[in-house]
Amino acid sequence: MNDTELSEEIGLSPEQRKTILVAMQKYRDASMKGFRAKPGERISHEEMKELMDTAVRDAKEVLSEDQQSKLMEQVAKKRAELVARPRTRAYSSEQMQEMSKLSQIQSKLMRLSFDTGLADELELTAEQRVELSEAQREYRSAYEELRKSGERVDIGQRNKVLQELVMSSQTILTPEQSEKLSLEIKIEQLKRKHGDEFAMINGLAEDFGLDDKAQVKLSEKIEEVRKEYYDDWIELKKKSMKSIINELPRKHREEVEAAVRKFVEEDPRDKMNRFRFVAPSPAKK
Structure with a gap:
């Protein structure tokens, strides 16, 4: 091709x-x-x-x-x-998971230098933001040196550079700021994994020590409430748009309905992560 x-x-x-x-x-x-x-x-x-x-x-x-x-x-x-051809070095799933986790932290830390909303949430000072920007610059320089070596960057070396960035950034943030940032990262990961804020609660609950019965009950409740919410949300959207269109002269209503049909019929659940959570079936006795 x-x-x-x-x-x-x-x-x-x-x-x-x-x-x-x-x-x-x-x-x-x-x-x-x-x-x-x-x-x-x-x-x-x-x-x-x-x-x-x-x-x-x-x-x-x-x-x-x-x-x-x-x-x-x-x-x-x-x-x-x-x-x-010489075989490329195989990487373990642990190394890949570590790189993914560290990359997400690095991305979030990078945002702190230009995302004033996130910086305000963490109550960062101007000095802290400058220091974080410098830490990012040092990370980019170190990573560029690895790339200039002419060989494929080893995942272990990349993880080491990422770890150095994370460690240096932690010395810049206060313990409270680090805790808030960690929670932000965890929530983003869970939303990506489970689909949305409703199903994300399943991920948070994994740390609560619930027994199997309680986990299934929670999951079923989340799915029930989540479905009701989105069903009601879609109906409200249709009703609201209809009330607006009815304010127009009759001869223009059909044209406007055609223009907004895709938006009105769009179901946000179709855009969610395809790996989103599916409630487990209760264990058979």
Whole structure:
């Protein structure tokens, strides 16, 4: 799809290339639609494989036997090159999780230098903000030095630089400010993981030592209240927009209704994290 040199090597005509691109575009569109679908409506791995097989079959149909043979030769060549290439260092899940956590802290610390609202929440002084900006500058310089080494930056080295930034920033913030900032970061992580503020409470409750029965009861209550809230919110939105539109002359109402239909029918739950929390089923006795 992207290798024009390969297309020339196997002798693709513009028409053949277009047919192949259309087949792959259809696959991408179908797979992305399934990826973004609501829970329960997403396509399975088997369906994904079927979509890919269809796209490949449609693409291969436009190739002559000679072109298919040349293509397979190039595929075999690419695979051999990959096997011969030195393997990149594998990183543990713990290292990846640590980098993700430290990067989120770094991002939040960086915001303190320009986000006056967040700075006011933490009651930062101008001197503290300047010192935090300097710590960020030192972090960027250290990271740039790692990149200039000419080799891929090792995740352990990057984590070490991030840890130094976090530690130096903690000496700038008071214990109370550090605690507030940690809570801000934790809440953002939980909202991203669970979907919204309602479901986020499940994440907070994980530290409360609730037994299984209490956790299930809390989860079910959250889902119940959450659904009622969004259902009521959508109905209120429709009712409010309708009352505004009714103030317009009748001949213009249909035009305005068409203009705002997407907004009126939009359900915020469709935009939530696709990995958002699903209430667990009570354990069977």
